[in-house]
Each structure stands twice: as C-alpha cells, then as structure tokens.
Amino acid sequence: MITKIIKALKENNIDTYRINCTQSKSVELFFIKKQMDMIRSTDVTEYSVTVYRDFLHNDTKMRGHAVTMVFPDMTDEEITRALQDAYYAASFVKNRFYELPEPSTTLPQENKKEYDLKVSAFELAKAIFEADEESKKSFINSAEVFATQKIARVINSRGIDAEFNVYNFNGEFVTQAITETQDVEIHTAFSYNDPDRDQLKAKVSTALATAYDRAEATKAASAGKYDVILTGENLAMVLRYYTERSRGAMVYAGYSTFKEGCFIQGNEEEIQGERVNITLKATQPYSAEGMAMKDRIMAENGVLKTIHCGKRFADYLGIDATGDYGAFECNCGSENFDEMKNGALYVSVFSDFQMDSYTGQFGGEIRLAYLFEEKDGETVVKKFTGGSINGSIFDVQKTMVFSKERYKDDSYEGPFAVKLKISVLQVNKMDDSKKEYARIENAAQFIREKIRDFAPEIMVVLGSGLGHFAQSESVLKVCEIPYSQIPDMPVSTVSGHAGKFVFGYVGEACVMFMQGRIHLYEGYRPCDAVMPIRIASLLGVKKLILTNAAGGVNLSFAPGDFMLITDHISSFVQSPLEGDNMEQFGTRFPDMSEVYSLRIQKAVKEASLKIGVAVKSGVYLQAPGPQYETPAEIRMMRSLGADAVGMSTVIEAIAAHHAGIEVGGISCITNMAAGILNQKLSHSEVKEIADKAEANFSKLLTEIIINI
Amino acid sequence: MDVKSNEIISLVEYLYDKGFEEASVLAVNATGKRYSISKTGMNVSDDPMLCTRGFMIRVTQGNKWAEHSCNTLNSEDFDKISQNLQELISLNDNATACERISVENENDGAYFTKYEIHPTEVGDEGILNCLEKVRNKTLACDERLMDCNVFCTYADTAKLFVKKAGGQLVQKEQRVLWMTGFISVMASRGDEIKDYYKTYSNLGGAEVLREMENDCQSIADSVVALLDSKQIEPGEYECICAPDVTGIIVHEAFGHGVEMDMFVKKRALAEEYVGKYVASPLVTMHDGARAAEQTATYFFDDEGVDATDTVIIEKGILKRGISDLRSACQTKTTPTGNGRRESYKRKAYTRMTNTFFEAGTDKPEDMIASIKYGFLLENASSGMEDPKNWGIQCMVNVAKEIKDGKLTGKIFSPIILTGYVPDLLKSITMVSDKVQLSGSGYCGKGYKEWVKVSDGGPYIKARIRLG
Structure with missing residues (x-):
C-alpha cells in the first residue's frame, strides 16, 4: 500500500x-x-x-x-x-x-x-x-x-x-x-x-x-486551610502544568511565557519548597514526524532547559526540534511519606482531578481523604468523603514538598506524593439538619414562586372528612398546589385526604389550608409529617388551627361532638424534634406547658357561643396507627387522662410550637373509641360522621379564623 | 452505500452456516474533516476519530459473544475470521448470563438525514475563509484579546448493518451528516489565561457556519469580563443554570446513571429508584437518537437496533433506563437503541445520544428576578459522573452574581459544581419555556470510548453547591 x-x-x-x-x-x-x-x-x-x-x-x-x-x-x-x-x-x-x-x-x-x-x-x-x-x-x-x-x-x-x-x-x-x-x-x-x-x-x-x-468514610472534612497531599497520577497532573507550558506550540502562540533559562516556578526568591527537576521521557523510538526520540532534561532546579516540539514550531522559534513528549520524570524529595502525612489531609481519590494548564487552576471532588492528627502522642487517622479542593499552581508552587518514595506509570515517574498548602478546602456536605432545612426551604421557595404576593398568616390543617371546607363558599380561593408538584414533599396516600395546599381568603384573613395530611402510619418519618407545618412557618404563618377526626375516649362524648384541644399526650409517637436541632425554627429543649394557645382557646369558645355550636374540651392523644386501638388500650388512655384519640395532630402541634407558631386544635368526634359501644370501628364511619358534622364545622371554623 | 455489501452478506451467511447462533457485521464508511485557525496556525485534516472505514463482526453462541474488528474483507479470509471468532468464544469458559431477547421492528431499511449545504459544496477554501473572517472579526472586538481559536468539524457517516439470526437476514443502511463549530477566545491576567467559548452544532451541513459570525462581540466581551473574575466563596446557592449548564447536569447527573450496562454491573443507584421520585415534578428528561435532531441523531445503533426516544424521568419520577443490546438481554428489557461504539474498532456500550430536560413555563428573566442572592451559571466545560453514589462534579467557567433579582455584573470563575444528584434535581423550582441543545461535545465512558452526544434543556433554577 x-x-x-x-x-x-x-x-x-x-x-x-x-x-x-x-x-x-x-x-x-x-x-x-x-x-x-x-x-x-x-x-x-x-x-x-x-x-x-x-x-x-x-x-x-x-x-x-x-x-x-x-x-x-x-x-x-x-x-x-x-x-x-x-x-x-x-x-x-x-x-x-x-x-x-x-x-x-x-x-x-x-x-x-x-x-x-x-x-x-x-x-x-x-x-x-x-x-x-x-x-x-x-x-x-x-x-x-x-x-x-x-x-x-x-x-x-x-x-x-x-x-x-x-x-x-x-x-x-x-x-x-x-x-x-x-x-x-x-x-x-x-x-x-x-x-x-x-x-x-x-x-x-x-x-x-x-x-x-x-x-x-461518611462525612466531609471541615472546611478550612490544610496541608493537602496529592499522590500518583494526581500529582503528575499538577506537574503536567510545567510540561504543557514548555511545549513549543504554547510558547510560539504566546500562551506560555516560558523561555529557555527562565525560572518556571514563579518568583525564584519566594521559593520555600522543592525546585522541580523534570526529564522528558521517550516512550517510543521515533516521534510522529520520524525524529529519533531520547530522554531530555526539561527543567533543572526550576530553570527551563528545553522547549519541546516538532520541526515546525522549532523552526518558528529558532530552536532545535525534539519531537513531542507525553511522558516525564520528576525528582523525588526530601521527606518520607509517613512524615509528610502528619497533620495533613491526604486526598487519595478524586471523582475527576483536573489541571488546566492555561489558567493554572486544579481541583476536583474528594472521594476519599485521610486526615492524620496527633493526639496524646499518637497519630489518629480520620477518613473523609465529599467536598472538593480548588487550587492554583501560582499559589502552591513556592511551597511544594515532594516525598522520597517513587511512583511510576506509563506517562509519569517521580515522587509518589506532594504536600501543598491549599488555602481553601471547599464546601462540606451538609449535616442532616441543614439538609432537612434546605429541603423545607426549597419547598417553601417553590410555593412562594407560585403564590407570589399572597402571604398566609393562618394555617388550617383539615383532618379526615373535613377537607371540603377549603373548597366551600367560606373560602375565596387564590390557588392550590398539589403536594406532588412540590419538590421533595411527601404525598398523602389516605382516602379522604386530597393532598394539596389551598391558598385563599376567609374574610380578610390570608389562609393556607392543608387539605390532606401526612401520617406516620403511611410510612413517613416524623420530619416528613411535620414538613408542611415547617413550610408554613417559612412562609410566614403565625397561627395554626389543627383539626382532626378523633375517637371519643371520654364516656360523656358522642359522635358528632366537637372537642377543643386543651393539651395532648405525645408519649406513644416519635418526636418530630429528634436529631440535630434546627436552630432556624426553635431551641433544642422547647417548653411544652402551653402548646395550645389560651388566646385561641378563648376565641374558639367565643365562636362556639356566637354560632350556637357546642364545643367540649379535652386532652388529645396521638396513637401511631394505622390500626385502631383495642378496648384495653382505650381504658389505659382514659386512665392517663385522654379524652380523644387519633393518629395525627400532636407531632404537628409540637413542631409548630417549636417554631413559635400559636396553635389551636379542634377534634371532631366521629366515633366512640373501641370497647365503648358494641360495634366495630371503620374508616368509612369516621368519614360519614365527619361529613354530617361538616355544616357545623364550617360555621365554627369560619368564625374562629375571622376572630383569631 | 459505498461498501462491499455483497461480501458482507456473504460473510454473515458464512458465519451463520458455521454454526454461530447469530452473526452480524457493522460496516462503516465515514468521512470527517476538521478545520482550525489560531495563533499556532491553520489546519485542514481528516479527523482520525471521525474518518474511518472498516468492519465490526459479531457472533454469538448462547451467552457467549465475541467480536472482531478489521478494515479489510476478502472472501478468502472468511475462514480465518471464523476460526478466530471460534477461538475467542472458546477462550470464554465462564461467561456472564445473557438470555437472547427478540427485537421488534427488525426490518430492512435505508435512512438518510437532511441538510441544506453539504460542507464539500462550500469547499476547503470557503470553510477556511469563513473561519478566518470570524477570527478576525472577534480579534478586532478588543485589543486585550490574546488569541481566538476557531474551528469546525463535520462527519458524513454511512453505516450498513447486516445480521442473520433464526434463519432471517436483516439489512439496514443509514447516512448521517452533522457539523459543529467552535469559537474560543483567550485573554491573559499575568501568567493566568482566561478563556471563553461558544459552540455551534447541527444535524445538517455547512449552514452552521452562518451562525458563527453573530457572536464575536459577546464572546470577546465575556472573556474580558473574566479578567476581573474572583474566586467564589464556597457554599450552597440559588442558581439559574443556562441551557449548556443544564445540559451537563442532565448528562452527568442522570444520563450516565441510567446506562443499563451499569445496572447489570450493579454500579448504578438508579436501578433501585425506577418508579420513584428522583427529581422535582417539573422535570421530564429524554434521551434518544430520535428524541431530537442533533449531532447524536441516527436511525439504528451500532448493534442494528432501531433508535428511539426514551422518556427517562417523567414529571420527577424515574421511568426507565437506556440500554445496549447485551444489557437489554441481561435485564430482560426492550433495547432502546443506545448501543454505540467509538468506532467500528471498539466495543459497544450503553451510551447516551441526545439527552435533555423538557421545557417548562417560566421566562429566564422572571427566574433571575426571583433570586435574592445567587448566581447565573454559564459556559460549562466538563463533568464527571458517579452513578454508584449519585455524586456529580461539573466544571463551569462563569458564575454571574444575582442580588435582589438583578445581575450585579460581578463574575466568579472557575466554578466546581458538586452535589448529590437527587438533592440537586429535586431542588429545581423553575424551568424556562425554551429548550436549547448543544452537540459540540463528546462523551466518554470513564476516560475513554468517546462518542458524539448532544445535551441541553431549558434554563433551570435549583439550589447547587458551588466551590
């Protein structure tokens, strides 16, 4: 051929x-x-x-x-x-x-x-x-x-x-x-x-x-200044800045200011670390142009000896052609790797370490790093993952320290490790509370963008079978947002819970309705169940009315009754405040002596008198569900002081109170709890009674909203 | 197609008759040229990656598959080829499980993409003149510019695929033409060189050159602005991503994560999330050689499977992955036509094609106005995937500061964008109403196997970690 x-x-x-x-x-x-x-x-x-x-x-x-x-x-x-x-x-x-x-x-x-x-x-x-x-x-x-x-x-x-x-x-x-x-x-x-x-x-x-x-390794190292150790191919990548900038094409085009005899590590007087000695390595006998290749000294003690290129750029620059080199060798240093590691962050693996020989910037996301710390005369090694480094060769080249140990692959041979002073270790991974706050803020921001100028001051959580209120004539609706559209928002899966926020006016009050709530028994975590409350807090809500369908524990109650919640028992469910405290909402140990605002309680009583709907008072107990309680459990709850039992509300009240929201609560007694009447309990019964109580509930709720 | 189709059919028949369950040949005849001008000089050359001519021969025997790539094909070599493939099959004494699945629509056909002006009609002189004009116009915009590197590339690729399995012979033919352009300007700040670039691409011909003249001033202004750029304070910010940054996020964040050869290796977390929310409900993501008309468009893939438009994420829910033929067989799913090779010389892997987010309803100006403090991210340069742990790392050239809904004029550079993919995708709260795709780049599998891809989408608003 x-x-x-x-x-x-x-x-x-x-x-x-x-x-x-x-x-x-x-x-x-x-x-x-x-x-x-x-x-x-x-x-x-x-x-x-x-x-x-x-x-x-x-x-x-x-x-x-x-x-x-x-x-x-x-x-x-x-x-x-x-x-x-x-x-x-x-x-x-x-x-x-x-x-x-x-x-x-x-x-x-x-x-x-x-x-x-x-x-x-x-x-x-x-x-x-x-x-x-x-x-x-x-x-x-x-x-x-x-x-x-x-x-x-x-x-x-x-x-x-x-x-x-x-x-x-x-x-x-x-x-x-x-x-x-x-x-x-x-x-x-x-x-x-x-x-x-x-x-x-x-x-x-x-x-x-x-x-x-x-x-x-599960966490990222704290942000800050570190002596960072890079090894092997990552170190080679940093040093490649010098071999790239000494290419004839880079020099001819003016992208590189390197000249034979120049000091290539910045200002020579500022050098505190190693001076680089680099030899270009011939990995094949002839260049692509057919010139015989041999190893050549490129830099000696930081001083450039050879600009390397093929014949064309050599002629343009008036120098000898060398052929193009891809591999190089660098001098090893004075420190043992073990000595270097003390107090340093050794980044062993990056997702993708890069060096830009034009900008001099290098960096990447950290997959694995070891921090070596002295403690009581012993070295403690911590493993980290996450975060990133972003350095500049112009900042680090004065202080580079190379290891005595060697590393070799097909394009680099030289020190195994280099220690660099990198001023910034970039962003940490967020801890769980920060992450959770970001999730809530993110959802709140999504809603803000949808509701624009509408600023809700009251939130009403509509319980089982009571959700129709948000669609009633009492509410001048502005917009609704299905939970499914909100980023990372849990979705209500229970029949009778529509699963959306409705925003509108009741009288002059700006109200945010939660039509369908998130229950623990659906498999959600407490932080998921109270996420809407916390979103409301970030949207500026100051008052919360919690409603629910509850089982009557108090023997004087009857289905269809309303109960003003005066206090609650939370001992049977996990607290929504467990884990790292979200300081943005409230303190670590919030007081719970008046979860249900006396002012709102008074307003509810006044509303009840005004419209002629009787409202009883009592203590609400949240059970985990989804099964209804046994007669024995109901007897226990009664002896503990509970008047009504349900599968929601309490953790929402805790989260709201923690966030400084004034809380009121009303239960609609939709059935008598187990063992009181001689009949079995069903969800359809709960909904049926709630539907019947709807007219009175609407009147009562409208009056309460207008007056708080 | 200008390849020896009769000899190819003869070889397929010969191998099938030798007892292989399936025999196929992919023949490629591609011209691809690259033109460039910069301070280092002018260049016109056949691009060795794009300009190829050869054959990939595959045989299967149960779960054992073997391939041989060559660029000569004579009937006297058929026996040697058969023996070599038989030996390769026999060397595989512990093969992974792979149950054959039937592929629908295995019809013969010939397909061609459209173009207005073939690059050869403009000619080498015309193309170089056009590039020189763009370069001179850009350099004249600002005396602080150090250099302007202008280049363009086109590939005109003809492929013939012939397969025999179950006694049936299938023959498909396609020809695809695309062209890309690139303008990069440089300005120096001491030893540090800042650069800014813009890319152009189409499924078509030299009409792409027309667009390149329009952006000279804005590209020059952008690199000059970078001379005053600062290093960003690391943190998590509200960000608006320009379509090119959206594209790199789509590609790196989820595209690689749904390559089903990674499912087979249990290297992709996405496998466990099919049917679940992985992104904001505002997000719908596509990949497919037939999903858009860009540089990764084709009619059948490098294993002869018809191309498709795969909806990967629908309203935030992960629906399905993309596959090459073997990974489809191994996961017992319908192949999506994503089996691609760097060239006939390389193995086929599951690869992306045209990958993008669908448009939303917002206007970019409203999106910027909605940010109290954050950044507009532009000029993505590279990215790296981590399908196993859903980490993402992208390099972005420019972060423009936004304060109280307005761009302040302050620029930060360079930027490393990192994060956990679902966090990032779920944080998307606004999506603009227009999609832009860019097909100027290549995608690697790890650090090799480069194939032409396009990616993009609308402007998106999200919370992103920047460093």
Missing part, C-alpha cells in the same frame, strides 16, 4: 509529504466480577498522509499542509482523489514556511521485547483476580483488559523511513466495598508498556483497600 501511495504522490507531483502507517492488533477482555462479558480482537491498518504545498502569501513564503486518511481497501482512483483533494486544501493553509525533518543521525531508544497478546491479556486478568481473591473486605466489580501491539512506520519526502513496534497493556477496573451503611466503588485505570502483572496486582490490591476505606 505504501508503494501505491508514493506512486500516486509522484504522479500528482506532490513532492513534499509524510506517510504514517499504523498496523494495530489487540485482544480485549471485558469482565463483570469474575465472569467474562465479552471478548474481542482487532486487526486494523491505517495510513495517514500529510501533503505539503509551498506558495507565497503577501510576499511571504508559506507551507500549507493537509492530512488525509487512506484505507487498505481503497482503489487507486480513490487514493488519487484523496491526495489531490488534500493537496488542493493545502494551498489555502497559510502557515509560515518550515522544513520537514531529515533522517536522524542518532539512534533511538528502542524496546525490542515481543509479547503474545492473548497470553498477556489473560495473564493481566489473572493478576487482577488474584488480588481480588486475596481481598476479604472488598471485591472487583468489573474489569477491562486491552493488550495492544502497534507497528508504526513513518516515511517522509526528505528520506526518513523509520519503523518501530510499541506495546501497550492498559485497561481499567472497578473495586467495590459494601458495609452496613455504604456501598461504594473506586474506578482505577492502568497503562503499561510491558505486561507487568506484579505491578498491576499491587495496584489492584491498593484499590481494593481504598474502596473499603471509602466505604468507612
């Missing part, structure tokens, strides 16, 4: 050219746990032909170029057309003239080893699963192994004809650890020029241990 291409170039009078031929073979294995999900092989040969065309532009000599791909099954006509098109395109590419490289006089560094791809791929897979077998706390979730051989040949019109053989053994694996509280994974990539099974096995073992550590 190369003969065909050269013949076509000559026939078309294309005198200046370069041909890059790559024959690539691979064996690829894909595993889920220890089982193979797929096996593949490739055998592909490709030709990339660069044609050059010289011309004058504004009296300046130009050398344009264009690249075309040639494939093995192309016909002669197709090859000719591709080359002609490229040659035509090159005439519009206005780049200053430069020479192509000539054959090198020096011999390249060459790797003469030969490997069997199938054998090597399976050997590396075996190494991964051997480490997996040895791990007790974590395991390999999945793995991919690629064994690739590339035979590359570079030919140019100035006589270069270089061929070389490169192997690459790369892939990735995911380690997973499951503890009682967490199920986490770590993704790790590997890439070697030799099938180094021992190095891979060690890497897998480390990653397995790291996954378990991550599973044990």
Whole structure:
C-alpha cells in the first residue's frame, strides 16, 4: 500500500509529504466480577498522509499542509482523489514556511521485547483476580483488559523511513466495598508498556483497600486551610502544568511565557519548597514526524532547559526540534511519606482531578481523604468523603514538598506524593439538619414562586372528612398546589385526604389550608409529617388551627361532638424534634406547658357561643396507627387522662410550637373509641360522621379564623 | 452505500452456516474533516476519530459473544475470521448470563438525514475563509484579546448493518451528516489565561457556519469580563443554570446513571429508584437518537437496533433506563437503541445520544428576578459522573452574581459544581419555556470510548453547591 501511495504522490507531483502507517492488533477482555462479558480482537491498518504545498502569501513564503486518511481497501482512483483533494486544501493553509525533518543521525531508544497478546491479556486478568481473591473486605466489580501491539512506520519526502513496534497493556477496573451503611466503588485505570502483572496486582490490591476505606468514610472534612497531599497520577497532573507550558506550540502562540533559562516556578526568591527537576521521557523510538526520540532534561532546579516540539514550531522559534513528549520524570524529595502525612489531609481519590494548564487552576471532588492528627502522642487517622479542593499552581508552587518514595506509570515517574498548602478546602456536605432545612426551604421557595404576593398568616390543617371546607363558599380561593408538584414533599396516600395546599381568603384573613395530611402510619418519618407545618412557618404563618377526626375516649362524648384541644399526650409517637436541632425554627429543649394557645382557646369558645355550636374540651392523644386501638388500650388512655384519640395532630402541634407558631386544635368526634359501644370501628364511619358534622364545622371554623 | 455489501452478506451467511447462533457485521464508511485557525496556525485534516472505514463482526453462541474488528474483507479470509471468532468464544469458559431477547421492528431499511449545504459544496477554501473572517472579526472586538481559536468539524457517516439470526437476514443502511463549530477566545491576567467559548452544532451541513459570525462581540466581551473574575466563596446557592449548564447536569447527573450496562454491573443507584421520585415534578428528561435532531441523531445503533426516544424521568419520577443490546438481554428489557461504539474498532456500550430536560413555563428573566442572592451559571466545560453514589462534579467557567433579582455584573470563575444528584434535581423550582441543545461535545465512558452526544434543556433554577 505504501508503494501505491508514493506512486500516486509522484504522479500528482506532490513532492513534499509524510506517510504514517499504523498496523494495530489487540485482544480485549471485558469482565463483570469474575465472569467474562465479552471478548474481542482487532486487526486494523491505517495510513495517514500529510501533503505539503509551498506558495507565497503577501510576499511571504508559506507551507500549507493537509492530512488525509487512506484505507487498505481503497482503489487507486480513490487514493488519487484523496491526495489531490488534500493537496488542493493545502494551498489555502497559510502557515509560515518550515522544513520537514531529515533522517536522524542518532539512534533511538528502542524496546525490542515481543509479547503474545492473548497470553498477556489473560495473564493481566489473572493478576487482577488474584488480588481480588486475596481481598476479604472488598471485591472487583468489573474489569477491562486491552493488550495492544502497534507497528508504526513513518516515511517522509526528505528520506526518513523509520519503523518501530510499541506495546501497550492498559485497561481499567472497578473495586467495590459494601458495609452496613455504604456501598461504594473506586474506578482505577492502568497503562503499561510491558505486561507487568506484579505491578498491576499491587495496584489492584491498593484499590481494593481504598474502596473499603471509602466505604468507612461518611462525612466531609471541615472546611478550612490544610496541608493537602496529592499522590500518583494526581500529582503528575499538577506537574503536567510545567510540561504543557514548555511545549513549543504554547510558547510560539504566546500562551506560555516560558523561555529557555527562565525560572518556571514563579518568583525564584519566594521559593520555600522543592525546585522541580523534570526529564522528558521517550516512550517510543521515533516521534510522529520520524525524529529519533531520547530522554531530555526539561527543567533543572526550576530553570527551563528545553522547549519541546516538532520541526515546525522549532523552526518558528529558532530552536532545535525534539519531537513531542507525553511522558516525564520528576525528582523525588526530601521527606518520607509517613512524615509528610502528619497533620495533613491526604486526598487519595478524586471523582475527576483536573489541571488546566492555561489558567493554572486544579481541583476536583474528594472521594476519599485521610486526615492524620496527633493526639496524646499518637497519630489518629480520620477518613473523609465529599467536598472538593480548588487550587492554583501560582499559589502552591513556592511551597511544594515532594516525598522520597517513587511512583511510576506509563506517562509519569517521580515522587509518589506532594504536600501543598491549599488555602481553601471547599464546601462540606451538609449535616442532616441543614439538609432537612434546605429541603423545607426549597419547598417553601417553590410555593412562594407560585403564590407570589399572597402571604398566609393562618394555617388550617383539615383532618379526615373535613377537607371540603377549603373548597366551600367560606373560602375565596387564590390557588392550590398539589403536594406532588412540590419538590421533595411527601404525598398523602389516605382516602379522604386530597393532598394539596389551598391558598385563599376567609374574610380578610390570608389562609393556607392543608387539605390532606401526612401520617406516620403511611410510612413517613416524623420530619416528613411535620414538613408542611415547617413550610408554613417559612412562609410566614403565625397561627395554626389543627383539626382532626378523633375517637371519643371520654364516656360523656358522642359522635358528632366537637372537642377543643386543651393539651395532648405525645408519649406513644416519635418526636418530630429528634436529631440535630434546627436552630432556624426553635431551641433544642422547647417548653411544652402551653402548646395550645389560651388566646385561641378563648376565641374558639367565643365562636362556639356566637354560632350556637357546642364545643367540649379535652386532652388529645396521638396513637401511631394505622390500626385502631383495642378496648384495653382505650381504658389505659382514659386512665392517663385522654379524652380523644387519633393518629395525627400532636407531632404537628409540637413542631409548630417549636417554631413559635400559636396553635389551636379542634377534634371532631366521629366515633366512640373501641370497647365503648358494641360495634366495630371503620374508616368509612369516621368519614360519614365527619361529613354530617361538616355544616357545623364550617360555621365554627369560619368564625374562629375571622376572630383569631 | 459505498461498501462491499455483497461480501458482507456473504460473510454473515458464512458465519451463520458455521454454526454461530447469530452473526452480524457493522460496516462503516465515514468521512470527517476538521478545520482550525489560531495563533499556532491553520489546519485542514481528516479527523482520525471521525474518518474511518472498516468492519465490526459479531457472533454469538448462547451467552457467549465475541467480536472482531478489521478494515479489510476478502472472501478468502472468511475462514480465518471464523476460526478466530471460534477461538475467542472458546477462550470464554465462564461467561456472564445473557438470555437472547427478540427485537421488534427488525426490518430492512435505508435512512438518510437532511441538510441544506453539504460542507464539500462550500469547499476547503470557503470553510477556511469563513473561519478566518470570524477570527478576525472577534480579534478586532478588543485589543486585550490574546488569541481566538476557531474551528469546525463535520462527519458524513454511512453505516450498513447486516445480521442473520433464526434463519432471517436483516439489512439496514443509514447516512448521517452533522457539523459543529467552535469559537474560543483567550485573554491573559499575568501568567493566568482566561478563556471563553461558544459552540455551534447541527444535524445538517455547512449552514452552521452562518451562525458563527453573530457572536464575536459577546464572546470577546465575556472573556474580558473574566479578567476581573474572583474566586467564589464556597457554599450552597440559588442558581439559574443556562441551557449548556443544564445540559451537563442532565448528562452527568442522570444520563450516565441510567446506562443499563451499569445496572447489570450493579454500579448504578438508579436501578433501585425506577418508579420513584428522583427529581422535582417539573422535570421530564429524554434521551434518544430520535428524541431530537442533533449531532447524536441516527436511525439504528451500532448493534442494528432501531433508535428511539426514551422518556427517562417523567414529571420527577424515574421511568426507565437506556440500554445496549447485551444489557437489554441481561435485564430482560426492550433495547432502546443506545448501543454505540467509538468506532467500528471498539466495543459497544450503553451510551447516551441526545439527552435533555423538557421545557417548562417560566421566562429566564422572571427566574433571575426571583433570586435574592445567587448566581447565573454559564459556559460549562466538563463533568464527571458517579452513578454508584449519585455524586456529580461539573466544571463551569462563569458564575454571574444575582442580588435582589438583578445581575450585579460581578463574575466568579472557575466554578466546581458538586452535589448529590437527587438533592440537586429535586431542588429545581423553575424551568424556562425554551429548550436549547448543544452537540459540540463528546462523551466518554470513564476516560475513554468517546462518542458524539448532544445535551441541553431549558434554563433551570435549583439550589447547587458551588466551590
């Protein structure tokens, strides 16, 4: 094929050219746990032909170029057309003239080893699963192994004809650890020029241990200033700022101010840490242009020795061409890793660590970090996950400290660790109370945006069968919002509970109705059940009327009676205030001696007298539900002082009182509790009685709202 | 299609006759060119990632699947190919379970995307002239600009898929043309170089070049403004995300999380949340090669499965994931046509296509006005997924400060956006009324296997951790 291409170039009078031929073979294995999900092989040969065309532009000599791909099954006509098109395109590419490289006089560094791809791929897979077998706390979730051989040949019109053989053994694996509280994974990539099974096995073992550590880490480190340790590929990423900025293309374009002989770590007088010594490493015998590659010193004690680039930018800059380098080696430092760790935050795993060589910014989200602290003469290690770091090379390059220990992969060899003073460790994960507050605030904000100027001052929670009030003539409705539309809002699942907020006016009062409540027996947590109350608090509600359908415990009550709640018994349900206190709402230990406002109680009594609807008084007890109480339980409740029992209200009253909301409560006695009458209890009976009491309830509630 | 379809059919028949349960070949013949101009010079080249020509051959034997990729195909090599595939199958002595499922609509067909102007009609000279004009116009906007890098790329990809299974031969053909453009400007603040960019993309041809001339001044102004940018005080803020930031959130936050090959590996938390609320009820999310007309549009995927429009989240509830053929077989679900390869040389994985949130009803100006203190986030640059733990990390170039409902003119940069995906998605409280998609980028699986994708959505308002 190369003969065909050269013949076509000559026939078309294309005198200046370069041909890059790559024959690539691979064996690829894909595993889920220890089982193979797929096996593949490739055998592909490709030709990339660069044609050059010289011309004058504004009296300046130009050398344009264009690249075309040639494939093995192309016909002669197709090859000719591709080359002609490229040659035509090159005439519009206005780049200053430069020479192509000539054959090198020096011999390249060459790797003469030969490997069997199938054998090597399976050997590396075996190494991964051997480490997996040895791990007790974590395991390999999945793995991919690629064994690739590339035979590359570079030919140019100035006589270069270089061929070389490169192997690459790369892939990735995911380690997973499951503890009682967490199920986490770590993704790790590997890439070697030799099938180094021992190095891979060690890497897998480390990653397995790291996954378990991550599973044990549950919180983020506190925000603040730290000595941060970065290791391995993350450290290489930071140092890559220097190798990128010393590229000829960066220098020529003015993106980099590096010059040979300049100090590349900022102001030399301010250096307190290590000075970098960087050697560019030749990982293949020839560059893409066919120049022999060798290791070169790029920086010595922080001073730039070599700008590296191919022939074009070397000619533009008037320097020697070196070829483009991707790998480098850096000097190790003076401190042991163990010494470095004291007092430092060692960030072992990021979700995606990045360095921007233009801005000098680096950072990423922390997946696993260790904080090493001295306590009573001993080192205490804490594990953290979450938060992020965001640093600048311009801030940290003065104080970098490298470890004595070494690290090596296919593109970096040098210190295993670096200590950097990073002034800010970014945002923490929120603790639970902050998270819960954010959830409530978020829902409140959603509602604010819907109700806009409407500012509710009273909230009324409508109990089972009493929800129609919100849709009655007593209410001038402004809008309604189904719970299902509100972010993270629990949804009422009980028949008779519509599950929406209704906003409207009763007389002149701005009222927020909760048509359908959230019950513990639906499987919700206390914080879910009281979320609407807390949302109301954030919306500015100052007064709350709780209504419910209750079972009469007091023997003097009858179905259809109303009971003014004067106090409650909360001992049978979980408190909504458990866990971290939300200081935004109230104190840690709120007083509960007057949960039900005496002022509202007085208003209820006055309303009852005014409209002629009798209202009894009593103590309400919240039972967990959903089952109704047994006769024995009712006897117990009566002996404890309860007059009515239900499955709601009390935790709402506690949350409201905690938040400084004035609370009033009315129960509609819809049935007598178990054992009082000789009949079984049902939810339909509760609704039926509540429906019958609706007319009186509406009158009473309207009067109360207007007068509080 | 300019490939040897007769030889491909012969190979499929040959392999089927050799006793493989199923044999298929994906043939690709793609031209793809890239044009660029910057201070480093001009360039016209075939893009080696897009300009490919070769064959992917797959055989299955029960739960064992094997593939071979090559770029020569002669009938005298059929036996060698068959033996190689047989050996690969035999090397797999402990295969994962995979029960064959029948795929509906396996009909023959030929499909083509539409365009106004094919890039070859404009020609290399015309395209370079256009880019040079955009570059010169941008550089003339402000003398503080250090460089302007302008480039465009197009890909014209023809694919032929031939399969034989159960005695039935299926043959499908498609041709897709897309083009993208990119303008990036740089300005320096000492050693630090700030950049700002804008991208352009379409399912179509050189008509995309027309749009590039319109934004020169605003791009120049944006990078100059970045010279005065500050580092943000880390915290959780009310944010308005521009469509490109919405896009990266959609893509990273949930797109990767619903790739069903990750379900098979038990690497995606989303598997446990199907049927549950994972986002605000304002959120409806799509992915699909047929869900939008952008750079990830196609008619059948790289395994011959017809493309679809998958509703992933509907009004906040996670409905379903997306799948390649093997993960669909393994999860006993209908494949969604998301089996994609970086090229014929690579394995197919479950991959996103055009991924986006549906529009809402709000106006961006009302959304900004609703914020007491927060930021308008623009110019997303990259992101990283964490389907296992639903972490998200995105890099965003610009955060514009909003105070009392108004932009103050203060800019913060660069920004790392992090968070727990459901927290972020459930915190969405406003959604603008127009969707914008951008298809200029590529998506990797981990750090490799790059495929063309588009993503986007409307402006969204959410609470987001910024650092």
